[in-house]
Amino acid sequence: MSLKLFELVGTDPARPFSPFCWRTRMALAHKGLSAESIPWRFTEKQAIAPHGSEKVPVLLDRDKPVVDSWAIANYLEDTYPDRPSLFGGEGGRAMARMLNWWGDLAIVGGIFPLIIADIPKNLAAVDAKYFRRTREARFGKPLEEIMASRDTGVVAFRKSLDVLRFTLKAQPWLGGAQPNYADYIVFGGFQWARVVSPFRLLETDDPVYAWRERLLDAFDGMARTSPGFAV
Amino acid sequence: MSLKLFELVGTDPARPFSPFCWRTRMALAHKGLSAESIPWRFTEKQAIAPHGSEKVPVLLDRDKPVVDSWAIANYLEDTYPDRPSLFGGEGGRAMARMLNWWGDLAIVGGIFPLIIADIPKNLAAVDAKYFRRTREARFGKPLEEIMASRDTGVVAFRKSLDVLRFTLKAQPWLGGAQPNYADYIVFGGFQWARVVSPFRLLETDDPVYAWRERLLDAFDGMARTSPGFAV
Numbered sequence: 001m002s003l004k005l006f007e008l009v010g011t012d013p014a015r016p017f018s019p020f021c022w023r024t025r026m027a028l029a030h031k032g033l034s035a036e037s038i039p040w041r042f043t044e045k046q047a048i049a050p051h052g053s054e055k056v057p058v059l060l061d062r063d064k065p066v067v068d069s070w071a072i073a074n075y076l077e078d079t080y081p082d083r084p085s086l087f088g089g090e091g092g093r094a095m096a097r098m099l100n101w102w103g104d105l106a107i108v109g110g111i112f113p114l115i116i117a118d119i120p121k122n123l124a125a126v127d128a129k130y131f132r133r134t135r136e137a138r139f140g141k142p143l144e145e146i147m148a149s150r151d152t153g154v155v156a157f158r159k160s161l162d163v164l165r166f167t168l169k170a171q172p173w174l175g176g177a178q179p180n181y182a183d184y185i186v187f188g189g190f191q192w193a194r195v196v197s198p199f200r201l202l203e204t205d206d207p208v209y210a211w212r213e214r215l216l217d218a219f220d221g222m223a224r225t226s227p228g229f230a231v
Numbered sequence: 232m233s234l235k236l237f238e239l240v241g242t243d244p245a246r247p248f249s250p251f252c253w254r255t256r257m258a259l260a261h262k263g264l265s266a267e268s269i270p271w272r273f274t275e276k277q278a279i280a281p282h283g284s285e286k287v288p289v290l291l292d293r294d295k296p297v298v299d300s301w302a303i304a305n306y307l308e309d310t311y312p313d314r315p316s317l318f319g320g321e322g323g324r325a326m327a328r329m330l331n332w333w334g335d336l337a338i339v340g341g342i343f344p345l346i347i348a349d350i351p352k353n354l355a356a357v358d359a360k361y362f363r364r365t366r367e368a369r370f371g372k373p374l375e376e377i378m379a380s381r382d383t384g385v386v387a388f389r390k391s392l393d394v395l396r397f398t399l400k401a402q403p404w405l406g407g408a409q410p411n412y413a414d415y416i417v418f419g420g421f422q423w424a425r426v427v428s429p430f431r432l433l434e435t436d437d438p439v440y441a442w443r444e445r446l447l448d449a450f451d452g453m454a455r456t457s458p459g460f461a462v
Contacts, residue, residue, distance in 0.1 A: 088325065091323020091406060092321075096322075101394045162332070163329060
Protein backbone atom coordinates (compact mmCIF):
# COMPACT_ATOMS: atom_id res chain seq x y z
CA MET A 1 0.00 0.00 0.00
CA SER A 2 1.09 3.54 -0.60
CA LEU A 3 -0.97 6.17 1.18
CA LYS A 4 -0.61 9.92 1.09
CA LEU A 5 -2.65 12.42 3.05
CA PHE A 6 -3.10 16.09 2.27
CA GLU A 7 -3.28 17.80 5.65
CA LEU A 8 -4.02 21.40 6.53
CA VAL A 9 -1.06 23.27 8.00
CA GLY A 10 -0.01 26.85 8.55
CA THR A 11 3.49 28.28 8.75
CA ASP A 12 4.79 25.07 10.31
CA PRO A 13 4.37 22.14 7.90
CA ALA A 14 4.81 19.73 10.82
CA ARG A 15 1.82 21.14 12.67
CA PRO A 16 -1.37 19.84 11.04
CA PHE A 17 -4.44 21.34 12.68
CA SER A 18 -7.66 20.59 10.80
CA PRO A 19 -10.21 18.76 12.98
CA PHE A 20 -11.21 16.71 9.96
CA CYS A 21 -7.62 15.77 9.11
CA TRP A 22 -7.15 14.69 12.71
CA ARG A 23 -10.13 12.36 12.44
CA THR A 24 -8.35 10.77 9.49
CA ARG A 25 -4.96 10.67 11.22
CA MET A 26 -6.47 8.82 14.16
CA ALA A 27 -8.42 6.49 11.85
CA LEU A 28 -5.26 5.60 9.94
CA ALA A 29 -3.44 4.89 13.19
CA HIS A 30 -6.36 2.76 14.41
CA LYS A 31 -6.04 0.67 11.24
CA GLY A 32 -2.30 0.42 11.76
CA LEU A 33 -1.70 2.32 8.54
CA SER A 34 0.74 5.09 7.90
CA ALA A 35 0.42 7.75 5.26
CA GLU A 36 2.93 10.17 3.91
CA SER A 37 1.81 13.65 4.96
CA ILE A 38 1.52 16.27 2.25
CA PRO A 39 1.30 19.67 3.94
CA TRP A 40 -1.46 21.78 2.38
CA ARG A 41 -2.43 25.39 3.03
CA PHE A 42 -5.77 27.19 2.65
CA THR A 43 -4.79 28.96 -0.55
CA GLU A 44 -3.30 25.94 -2.30
CA LYS A 45 -6.55 25.00 -4.00
CA GLN A 46 -4.76 24.02 -7.19
CA ALA A 47 -2.82 21.25 -5.42
CA ILE A 48 -5.97 19.26 -4.65
CA ALA A 49 -8.26 20.35 -7.48
CA PRO A 50 -7.03 17.50 -9.72
CA HIS A 51 -8.25 15.10 -7.01
CA GLY A 52 -11.76 16.55 -7.12
CA SER A 53 -11.69 18.50 -3.88
CA GLU A 54 -11.45 22.04 -2.56
CA LYS A 55 -10.85 20.95 1.00
CA VAL A 56 -8.77 18.51 3.01
CA PRO A 57 -8.37 15.80 4.07
CA VAL A 58 -7.73 14.18 0.73
CA LEU A 59 -6.33 10.67 0.91
CA LEU A 60 -4.47 9.16 -2.00
CA ASP A 61 -4.32 5.38 -2.07
CA ARG A 62 -1.76 4.98 -4.84
CA ASP A 63 -3.48 7.12 -7.46
CA LYS A 64 -7.01 6.84 -6.15
CA PRO A 65 -8.21 9.97 -4.34
CA VAL A 66 -10.69 9.73 -1.47
CA VAL A 67 -12.20 13.04 -0.44
CA ASP A 68 -13.80 14.06 2.88
CA SER A 69 -13.04 12.61 6.31
CA TRP A 70 -16.27 10.60 6.50
CA ALA A 71 -15.72 9.07 3.08
CA ILE A 72 -12.14 8.27 4.03
CA ALA A 73 -13.21 6.50 7.23
CA ASN A 74 -15.65 4.39 5.22
CA TYR A 75 -13.02 3.73 2.57
CA LEU A 76 -10.52 2.55 5.15
CA GLU A 77 -13.10 0.33 6.83
CA ASP A 78 -14.09 -1.29 3.53
CA THR A 79 -10.61 -1.53 2.03
CA TYR A 80 -8.88 -2.86 5.12
CA PRO A 81 -11.57 -5.06 6.72
CA ASP A 82 -9.07 -7.38 8.40
CA ARG A 83 -7.60 -4.55 10.44
CA PRO A 84 -9.25 -3.24 13.64
CA SER A 85 -12.73 -1.98 12.88
CA LEU A 86 -13.47 1.74 12.98
CA PHE A 87 -17.20 1.23 13.46
CA GLY A 88 -17.72 -2.13 15.17
CA GLY A 89 -20.27 -3.32 12.64
CA GLU A 90 -22.92 -1.87 10.38
CA GLY A 91 -25.00 -0.48 13.24
CA GLY A 92 -21.99 1.45 14.43
CA ARG A 93 -21.27 2.74 10.94
CA ALA A 94 -24.83 4.06 10.64
CA MET A 95 -24.86 5.65 14.09
CA ALA A 96 -21.41 7.16 13.53
CA ARG A 97 -22.96 9.09 10.64
CA MET A 98 -25.07 10.97 13.19
CA LEU A 99 -22.20 11.33 15.65
CA ASN A 100 -20.17 12.77 12.78
CA TRP A 101 -22.77 15.51 12.38
CA TRP A 102 -22.76 16.06 16.11
CA GLY A 103 -18.98 16.40 15.94
CA ASP A 104 -19.29 18.92 13.12
CA LEU A 105 -22.04 21.02 14.68
CA ALA A 106 -21.59 20.77 18.44
CA ILE A 107 -17.82 20.26 18.67
CA VAL A 108 -16.26 21.99 15.66
CA GLY A 109 -19.11 24.51 15.51
CA GLY A 110 -19.02 25.00 19.27
CA ILE A 111 -15.25 25.46 19.50
CA PHE A 112 -14.86 27.70 16.45
CA PRO A 113 -15.98 31.01 18.02
CA LEU A 114 -13.77 30.27 21.04
CA ILE A 115 -10.52 30.05 19.07
CA ILE A 116 -11.25 31.71 15.74
CA ALA A 117 -9.02 34.78 16.15
CA ASP A 118 -6.13 32.59 17.31
CA ILE A 119 -6.08 30.64 14.06
CA PRO A 120 -4.53 33.28 11.77
CA LYS A 121 -1.58 33.56 14.16
CA ASN A 122 -0.60 30.11 12.90
CA LEU A 123 -0.86 31.03 9.24
CA ALA A 124 1.36 32.68 6.65
CA ALA A 125 0.16 36.12 5.57
CA VAL A 126 -1.59 35.00 2.40
CA ASP A 127 -3.48 32.25 4.21
CA ALA A 128 -4.31 34.45 7.19
CA LYS A 129 -5.80 36.99 4.82
CA TYR A 130 -7.85 34.30 3.08
CA PHE A 131 -9.03 32.86 6.39
CA ARG A 132 -10.04 36.25 7.77
CA ARG A 133 -11.90 37.27 4.64
CA THR A 134 -13.90 34.06 4.25
CA ARG A 135 -14.69 33.53 7.94
CA GLU A 136 -15.61 37.15 8.61
CA ALA A 137 -18.00 36.92 5.65
CA ARG A 138 -19.53 33.78 7.14
CA PHE A 139 -19.98 35.22 10.64
CA GLY A 140 -20.69 38.78 9.55
CA LYS A 141 -18.18 40.34 11.93
CA PRO A 142 -14.47 40.59 12.72
CA LEU A 143 -12.77 37.49 14.13
CA GLU A 144 -11.78 39.36 17.28
CA GLU A 145 -15.38 40.38 17.88
CA ILE A 146 -16.60 36.80 17.45
CA MET A 147 -14.05 35.64 20.02
CA ALA A 148 -14.51 38.55 22.45
CA SER A 149 -17.14 36.73 24.53
CA ARG A 150 -15.30 33.42 24.78
CA ASP A 151 -14.98 33.48 28.55
CA THR A 152 -18.76 33.20 28.81
CA GLY A 153 -19.09 31.20 25.60
CA VAL A 154 -16.89 28.43 26.95
CA VAL A 155 -19.29 27.89 29.85
CA ALA A 156 -22.12 27.15 27.41
CA PHE A 157 -19.77 25.00 25.34
CA ARG A 158 -18.83 22.91 28.38
CA LYS A 159 -22.50 22.46 29.22
CA SER A 160 -23.18 21.30 25.65
CA LEU A 161 -20.79 18.41 26.27
CA ASP A 162 -23.16 16.70 28.71
CA VAL A 163 -24.10 14.17 26.03
CA LEU A 164 -20.44 13.19 25.82
CA ARG A 165 -19.76 13.54 29.54
CA PHE A 166 -22.64 11.33 30.65
CA THR A 167 -21.68 8.69 28.09
CA LEU A 168 -18.11 8.65 29.39
CA LYS A 169 -19.38 8.02 32.90
CA ALA A 170 -20.95 4.77 31.66
CA GLN A 171 -18.18 3.51 29.38
CA PRO A 172 -14.50 4.40 28.86
CA TRP A 173 -14.81 5.27 25.18
CA LEU A 174 -17.58 6.38 22.84
CA GLY A 175 -16.73 3.20 20.93
CA GLY A 176 -17.33 1.11 24.08
CA ALA A 177 -14.55 -0.86 25.75
CA GLN A 178 -12.06 0.40 23.16
CA PRO A 179 -11.86 3.65 21.19
CA ASN A 180 -13.12 3.71 17.65
CA TYR A 181 -14.07 6.25 15.01
CA ALA A 182 -16.78 7.73 17.26
CA ASP A 183 -14.02 8.86 19.59
CA TYR A 184 -11.86 10.21 16.78
CA ILE A 185 -14.74 12.24 15.35
CA VAL A 186 -15.05 14.18 18.58
CA PHE A 187 -11.36 14.20 19.48
CA GLY A 188 -10.47 15.80 16.14
CA GLY A 189 -12.15 19.00 17.27
CA PHE A 190 -10.29 19.13 20.55
CA GLN A 191 -6.96 18.43 18.88
CA TRP A 192 -7.59 21.22 16.36
CA ALA A 193 -8.06 23.65 19.24
CA ARG A 194 -5.00 22.32 21.06
CA VAL A 195 -2.76 22.87 18.04
CA VAL A 196 -3.82 26.44 17.25
CA SER A 197 -4.91 28.06 20.51
CA PRO A 198 -3.78 28.34 24.14
CA PHE A 199 -7.41 28.80 25.25
CA ARG A 200 -8.51 26.28 27.87
CA LEU A 201 -11.63 24.48 26.70
CA LEU A 202 -12.01 21.96 29.53
CA GLU A 203 -11.77 21.91 33.30
CA THR A 204 -9.25 19.35 34.54
CA ASP A 205 -11.84 17.53 36.68
CA ASP A 206 -14.13 16.95 33.69
CA PRO A 207 -14.49 13.31 32.52
CA VAL A 208 -14.17 14.74 29.01
CA TYR A 209 -10.72 16.06 29.97
CA ALA A 210 -9.63 12.62 31.18
CA TRP A 211 -10.92 11.03 27.98
CA ARG A 212 -9.07 13.59 25.88
CA GLU A 213 -5.88 12.88 27.83
CA ARG A 214 -6.20 9.19 27.02
CA LEU A 215 -6.62 9.96 23.32
CA LEU A 216 -3.61 12.26 23.41
CA ASP A 217 -1.68 9.24 24.71
CA ALA A 218 -3.10 6.80 22.14
CA PHE A 219 -0.90 5.39 19.37
CA ASP A 220 2.30 6.13 21.28
CA GLY A 221 1.22 9.68 22.02
CA MET A 222 0.76 10.60 18.37
CA ALA A 223 -1.54 13.54 19.09
CA ARG A 224 0.31 14.70 22.21
CA THR A 225 3.69 14.79 20.52
CA SER A 226 2.30 16.74 17.58
CA PRO A 227 3.10 20.39 18.29
CA GLY A 228 0.38 22.20 20.22
CA PHE A 229 -0.46 24.10 23.35
CA ALA A 230 -0.52 22.37 26.74
CA VAL A 231 -4.18 22.87 27.57
CA MET B 232 -42.02 -16.10 27.10
CA SER B 233 -44.29 -13.97 29.23
CA LEU B 234 -43.56 -10.26 29.13
CA LYS B 235 -45.31 -7.46 30.97
CA LEU B 236 -44.57 -3.78 30.66
CA PHE B 237 -45.46 -1.07 33.14
CA GLU B 238 -46.28 1.98 31.02
CA LEU B 239 -47.06 5.53 32.06
CA VAL B 240 -50.64 6.61 31.37
CA GLY B 241 -53.01 9.32 32.50
CA THR B 242 -56.79 9.23 32.66
CA ASP B 243 -56.94 6.93 29.63
CA PRO B 244 -55.19 3.62 30.39
CA ALA B 245 -54.97 2.91 26.65
CA ARG B 246 -52.94 6.05 25.98
CA PRO B 247 -49.35 5.45 27.10
CA PHE B 248 -47.25 8.57 26.70
CA SER B 249 -43.82 8.30 28.31
CA PRO B 250 -41.01 8.86 25.79
CA PHE B 251 -38.99 6.17 27.55
CA CYS B 252 -41.85 3.66 27.48
CA TRP B 253 -42.25 4.34 23.77
CA ARG B 254 -38.60 3.50 23.20
CA THR B 255 -39.33 0.14 24.83
CA ARG B 256 -42.59 -0.39 22.92
CA MET B 257 -40.79 0.12 19.63
CA ALA B 258 -37.90 -2.10 20.73
CA LEU B 259 -40.27 -4.91 21.65
CA ALA B 260 -42.02 -4.61 18.28
CA HIS B 261 -38.64 -4.60 16.50
CA LYS B 262 -37.83 -7.88 18.24
CA GLY B 263 -41.23 -9.26 17.28
CA LEU B 264 -42.18 -9.52 20.94
CA SER B 265 -45.42 -8.57 22.58
CA ALA B 266 -45.84 -7.57 26.18
CA GLU B 267 -48.95 -7.25 28.29
CA SER B 268 -49.33 -3.57 29.14
CA ILE B 269 -49.78 -2.67 32.79
CA PRO B 270 -51.03 0.92 32.97
CA TRP B 271 -49.15 2.89 35.60
CA ARG B 272 -49.67 6.42 36.86
CA PHE B 273 -47.23 8.93 38.38
CA THR B 274 -48.47 8.43 41.93
CA GLU B 275 -48.54 4.63 41.86
CA LYS B 276 -45.03 4.30 43.22
CA GLN B 277 -45.97 1.32 45.35
CA ALA B 278 -46.89 -0.75 42.29
CA ILE B 279 -43.32 -0.79 40.98
CA ALA B 280 -41.35 -0.40 44.22
CA PRO B 281 -41.18 -4.21 44.67
CA HIS B 282 -39.42 -4.34 41.30
CA GLY B 283 -36.74 -1.93 42.45
CA SER B 284 -37.85 1.15 40.55
CA GLU B 285 -39.54 4.48 41.06
CA LYS B 286 -40.04 5.10 37.35
CA VAL B 287 -41.23 3.34 34.24
CA PRO B 288 -40.66 1.54 31.97
CA VAL B 289 -40.30 -1.58 34.05
CA LEU B 290 -40.30 -4.81 32.06
CA LEU B 291 -41.15 -8.09 33.71
CA ASP B 292 -39.85 -11.19 31.93
CA ARG B 293 -41.78 -13.77 33.91
CA ASP B 294 -40.75 -12.69 37.39
CA LYS B 295 -37.51 -10.95 36.46
CA PRO B 296 -37.78 -7.15 36.52
CA VAL B 297 -35.69 -5.03 34.14
CA VAL B 298 -35.66 -1.35 34.97
CA ASP B 299 -34.91 1.65 32.71
CA SER B 300 -35.40 1.84 28.94
CA TRP B 301 -31.69 1.58 28.15
CA ALA B 302 -31.27 -1.48 30.35
CA ILE B 303 -34.36 -3.02 28.77
CA ALA B 304 -33.03 -2.49 25.25
CA ASN B 305 -29.79 -4.20 26.23
CA TYR B 306 -31.67 -6.99 27.98
CA LEU B 307 -33.81 -7.64 24.90
CA GLU B 308 -30.75 -7.62 22.63
CA ASP B 309 -28.90 -10.10 24.84
CA THR B 310 -31.87 -12.32 25.68
CA TYR B 311 -33.26 -12.56 22.15
CA PRO B 312 -30.11 -12.52 19.99
CA ASP B 313 -31.72 -14.51 17.18
CA ARG B 314 -34.34 -11.83 16.57
CA PRO B 315 -33.63 -8.65 14.59
CA SER B 316 -30.82 -6.70 16.21
CA LEU B 317 -31.56 -3.43 17.99
CA PHE B 318 -27.98 -2.17 17.69
CA GLY B 319 -26.42 -3.83 14.65
CA GLY B 320 -23.35 -5.01 16.53
CA GLU B 321 -21.23 -3.94 19.47
CA GLY B 322 -20.12 -0.68 17.85
CA GLY B 323 -23.76 0.26 17.43
CA ARG B 324 -24.55 -0.64 21.01
CA ALA B 325 -21.75 1.60 22.27
CA MET B 326 -22.67 4.53 20.03
CA ALA B 327 -26.35 4.16 20.88
CA ARG B 328 -25.36 4.91 24.47
CA MET B 329 -24.38 8.41 23.37
CA LEU B 330 -27.41 8.78 21.11
CA ASN B 331 -29.53 7.77 24.10
CA TRP B 332 -28.14 10.73 26.01
CA TRP B 333 -28.74 12.95 23.01
CA GLY B 334 -32.32 11.71 22.96
CA ASP B 335 -32.70 12.48 26.64
CA LEU B 336 -31.13 15.92 26.57
CA ALA B 337 -31.84 17.36 23.12
CA ILE B 338 -35.13 15.64 22.30
CA VAL B 339 -36.91 14.99 25.59
CA GLY B 340 -35.24 17.98 27.22
CA GLY B 341 -35.90 20.14 24.16
CA ILE B 342 -39.55 19.19 23.80
CA PHE B 343 -40.43 19.35 27.49
CA PRO B 344 -40.82 23.16 27.81
CA LEU B 345 -42.88 23.18 24.60
CA ILE B 346 -45.59 20.83 25.90
CA ILE B 347 -45.21 20.84 29.68
CA ALA B 348 -48.46 22.63 30.55
CA ASP B 349 -50.43 20.35 28.21
CA ILE B 350 -49.40 17.24 30.11
CA PRO B 351 -51.59 17.66 33.22
CA LYS B 352 -54.65 17.90 30.96
CA ASN B 353 -54.12 14.20 30.32
CA LEU B 354 -53.87 13.27 33.99
CA ALA B 355 -56.26 12.51 36.82
CA ALA B 356 -56.36 15.17 39.53
CA VAL B 357 -53.99 13.43 41.93
CA ASP B 358 -51.41 12.82 39.21
CA ALA B 359 -51.78 16.31 37.75
CA LYS B 360 -51.11 17.76 41.18
CA TYR B 361 -48.02 15.57 41.62
CA PHE B 362 -46.75 16.44 38.16
CA ARG B 363 -47.23 20.17 38.69
CA ARG B 364 -45.58 20.20 42.09
CA THR B 365 -42.51 18.21 41.09
CA ARG B 366 -41.94 19.84 37.69
CA GLU B 367 -42.52 23.38 38.92
CA ALA B 368 -39.95 22.70 41.65
CA ARG B 369 -37.48 21.50 38.99
CA PHE B 370 -37.96 24.47 36.67
CA GLY B 371 -38.55 27.04 39.40
CA LYS B 372 -41.70 28.48 37.82
CA PRO B 373 -45.29 27.65 36.88
CA LEU B 374 -45.82 25.22 34.00
CA GLU B 375 -47.76 27.83 32.05
CA GLU B 376 -44.90 30.28 32.37
CA ILE B 377 -42.37 27.70 31.16
CA MET B 378 -44.53 27.05 28.10
CA ALA B 379 -45.46 30.68 27.40
CA SER B 380 -42.57 31.22 24.99
CA ARG B 381 -43.03 28.03 23.01
CA ASP B 382 -43.72 29.77 19.71
CA THR B 383 -40.18 31.09 19.73
CA GLY B 384 -38.80 28.09 21.61
CA VAL B 385 -39.90 25.71 18.87
CA VAL B 386 -37.78 27.58 16.34
CA ALA B 387 -34.66 26.89 18.39
CA PHE B 388 -35.79 23.32 18.93
CA ARG B 389 -36.16 22.75 15.19
CA LYS B 390 -32.70 24.18 14.63
CA SER B 391 -31.30 21.82 17.25
CA LEU B 392 -32.46 18.93 15.08
CA ASP B 393 -29.87 19.64 12.37
CA VAL B 394 -27.78 16.70 13.60
CA LEU B 395 -30.76 14.45 12.95
CA ARG B 396 -31.89 16.23 9.79
CA PHE B 397 -28.52 16.11 8.05
CA THR B 398 -28.15 12.43 8.93
CA LEU B 399 -31.54 11.66 7.42
CA LYS B 400 -30.50 13.33 4.20
CA ALA B 401 -27.70 10.75 3.87
CA GLN B 402 -29.53 7.62 4.99
CA PRO B 403 -33.19 6.67 5.49
CA TRP B 404 -32.88 5.73 9.15
CA LEU B 405 -30.53 6.53 12.01
CA GLY B 406 -29.91 2.78 12.06
CA GLY B 407 -28.89 2.85 8.38
CA ALA B 408 -30.87 1.03 5.69
CA GLN B 409 -33.38 -0.15 8.31
CA PRO B 410 -34.58 1.42 11.55
CA ASN B 411 -33.09 0.24 14.81
CA TYR B 412 -32.91 1.36 18.41
CA ALA B 413 -31.20 4.64 17.45
CA ASP B 414 -34.41 5.60 15.66
CA TYR B 415 -36.63 4.51 18.55
CA ILE B 416 -34.60 6.53 21.06
CA VAL B 417 -35.38 9.73 19.20
CA PHE B 418 -38.86 8.79 18.05
CA GLY B 419 -39.96 8.12 21.64
CA GLY B 420 -39.74 11.84 22.36
CA PHE B 421 -41.83 12.80 19.35
CA GLN B 422 -44.46 10.18 20.14
CA TRP B 423 -44.68 11.42 23.74
CA ALA B 424 -45.45 14.91 22.44
CA ARG B 425 -47.95 13.58 19.90
CA VAL B 426 -49.91 11.74 22.57
CA VAL B 427 -50.21 14.58 25.08
CA SER B 428 -50.15 17.83 23.11
CA PRO B 429 -51.66 19.35 19.96
CA PHE B 430 -48.60 21.62 19.59
CA ARG B 431 -46.90 21.28 16.21
CA LEU B 432 -43.22 20.48 16.68
CA LEU B 433 -42.20 19.98 13.04
CA GLU B 434 -42.81 21.64 9.69
CA THR B 435 -44.26 19.25 7.15
CA ASP B 436 -41.40 19.80 4.67
CA ASP B 437 -38.78 18.79 7.23
CA PRO B 438 -36.95 15.49 6.55
CA VAL B 439 -37.44 14.82 10.26
CA TYR B 440 -41.20 15.02 9.71
CA ALA B 441 -41.04 12.45 6.90
CA TRP B 442 -38.91 10.17 9.06
CA ARG B 443 -41.40 10.48 11.95
CA GLU B 444 -44.24 9.64 9.57
CA ARG B 445 -42.49 6.45 8.55
CA LEU B 446 -42.01 5.46 12.18
CA LEU B 447 -45.66 6.19 12.90
CA ASP B 448 -46.42 3.68 10.14
CA ALA B 449 -43.93 1.06 11.35
CA PHE B 450 -45.14 -2.19 12.87
CA ASP B 451 -48.57 -1.91 11.25
CA GLY B 452 -49.00 1.66 12.39
CA MET B 453 -48.55 0.82 16.07
CA ALA B 454 -47.62 4.37 17.09
CA ARG B 455 -50.05 6.07 14.73
CA THR B 456 -53.05 4.07 15.91
CA SER B 457 -52.20 4.74 19.55
CA PRO B 458 -54.39 7.67 20.60
CA GLY B 459 -52.78 11.05 20.05
CA PHE B 460 -53.03 14.37 18.31
CA ALA B 461 -52.66 14.64 14.53
CA VAL B 462 -49.55 16.82 14.43
